[in-house]
Amino acid sequence: MPLEIIRTWGGHKVQIQIPPVEETIKPSPSPSQVILPLVDNKGYRCRPLVNVGETVYIGETIARDDNCQMAPVHSPVSGKVTDIKNTRFTEMGLVPCIIIKSDGKDSYKSDFDPIEDFMEQEPLTIIKRIQDAGVKLIPYDTLPDAERRGSKITPVKKFVINAIGHGFSGTRSLRLIIERKEDFITGIQLIKKIYSLEKIYMVINEKHQENYNILKDFDSLEIVPIQVKYPMGHPHLLFKRLFNKEIPSPNGKALDFGVVFTSVDTVIYAVDAVVRGKPLIEKYVTVTGSAINEAQNMMIRIGTPVETIIDNINIQSSDIGKIVFGNPMDGTAQITIEHPVLKNTRWIWFQLEEDVVKEPYRACINCGDCIDACPMRLMPNLLGRYCEFYRFEDAADLYDLFTCIECGLCAYVCPSRRPLVHLIQHAKYELLMREKENEY
Ligand code: SF4
Ligand code: SF4
Structure with missing residues (x-):
């Protein structure tokens, strides 16, 4: 399996298995049960709109935040709500979750109709649809209240589409561009329709520059190839690299300078929401690590417990020493194989038992x-x-x-x-x- 060597800011090297560029994104089978938290990683909460015992369909809105701080939750399967109960998460502690048992029929009943003529629509209609579909085209914590509520569009001058993640770029964004090029181009038109922009940048890993030639005739984008050094793709660092200015910390935001950072997959989710009326119910995720034979880019329903993924990628759960959600640098090891795929899941990393370092941490020796x-x-x-x-x-x-x-x-x-x-x-x-x- 190809090993990518990721270089870091301080000159260190990290090795990680990445899915080959040629490998298509694999859909993960429909889960038999999903676990959907009503709290997000910033502590914002949604109110459930369904009761235990109720039948739900794929795409139905099942929880909403009246203050529009947390994105609404949609059912990723059809079936019955079996419970609304507290579930333990490593990062957030005990949080209320809606549990849905799938009926295996995958019956679809989205709350939204497609807006195929979006170029004829008002920008507010489009942005409201994207938000109602649970997609955060602009991260919510940087957005003013009025835009989260869909009553005002924030002025944006520059849009940056980040195809390198924080530096563990892998091949997921590139595969999405290859497999959904037309949708990606529609996404750029959509962004231009909503915001009066000066420029749209797309930041790519210079190692994949040739693969991005498929976008060379599309002149609405300025492609910026960079030598990736983790965590170069973080908005604070990328902002400095692109515009030679620093975002003041801790309270400054790129949006204060009229700049927005988003990802390739978010652009695709926005297109699905607008053009197909499909809310955010599945995520593109890279599944990798020493415990699996082949790293894969997968499309996984939100709420799918990690044990379902283990069953589908053919690994022995007894071989797994650690499951990390996130990349090897900033990810969090999970305490249970019931942990579900969330809206912010981009990497799942399975480590072999023999690779897990079990040594306890020690006191600081002030080495600097x-x-x-x-x-x-x-x-x-x-x-x-x-x-x-x-x-x-x-x-x-x-x-x-x-x-x-x-x-x-x-x-x-x-x-x-x-x-x-x-x-x-x-x-x-x-x-x-x-x-x-x-x-x-
Ligand atoms: S995790 Fe925070 S404190 Fe540690 S190196 Fe990164 S930015 Fe600095
Ligand atoms: S100064 Fe302390 S905390 Fe920092 S690297 Fe050295 S031992 Fe670790």
């Missing part, structure tokens, strides 16, 4: 390696200590907790194996939850 590695010029050693001892506010006030982009480089280089990025993620989530305590 994490400081050298940090692309945001933070002090991960001190951040880690404050977060470890629950001094979250001090970590935020004294050491810029919220400037951290959670790339995981500090933890990767730490000789004491300190789980710095996970301590930081936990502290951020705790502070966000405390902030929201009074909102619900």
Whole structure:
């Protein structure tokens, strides 16, 4: 299997199996049960619109946030709601989830009609459809309230379509361009119709430049090939690379400069929502790791438990030592094989038992390696200590907790194996939850 060597900001190298460019994206079979959380990774919540025992269809809206902070949830299968109960997630703790048992019929009843003549429609009609379909063309946490509510379009000058992820680019975006080129081009027309743009950039891995020649006749895009160094594709770092300016941290946003970052798959989901009336019910995910024979790009229904994926890719669950959602640098190991594919899942990484490092982490030896590695010029050693001892506010006030982009480089280089990025993620989530305590 091809191994890609990913170079990192501090000059380190990481090896990872990637699906070959020639391999098509494989659809994962329909799951027998789906688990759909009513809380997102920022702590925002949806209200269920269905009751236990109710019959639902694919595409039906089953949960909605009246404050439009969390994207609505749609059923990815047809069947019966069997429970609405708390389920434990590694990152979020106990969260309420809708559980649907599939009837195996895949009966479709979307709440939306296709808008085939979208070029004739008002931009607000299009953006509202995209949002009602659960697609975040622009990340919600950067959007003003009025656009999330579909009453105003935010001025945007430049759109950046990121085909390299945070630096673990793999081949998923490229396969999508190859397999859904016409839809991707429709997506660009859609974006131009909504926003009065100066320019649309597409950032690609320079190693795949030749493959992107299929877009060379399409002059609405400026293709920017770059030498990928993890976490180069993070908006803060990509912004600097493209525009030679820094987004002020921790509260600055690319949107303050009229710039939006999105991904190839998000553009495709937006096209499905508008042109086909299909809400976001499945995700393009790269499945890789030492425990599987062949890395694959797959299309998986949201809510599918990871155990269903294990059954379908032919691996022995006894061989798996660790399952990580996310890339090897910033992903999170899961505590149960019931963990479902979520709207933000892009990588699932299965590690062989013999490859799992079980050594406990040790005290910081003040070597400073994490400081050298940090692309945001933070002090991960001190951040880690404050977060470890629950001094979250001090970590935020004294050491810029919220400037951290959670790339995981500090933890990767730490000789004491300190789980710095996970301590930081936990502290951020705790502070966000405390902030929201009074909102619900
Ligand atoms: S502190 Fe944050 S930004 Fe810096 S290396 Fe660690 S995870 Fe990356
Ligand atoms: S790399 Fe690890 S041991 Fe070295 S200063 Fe950072 S936290 Fe401490």
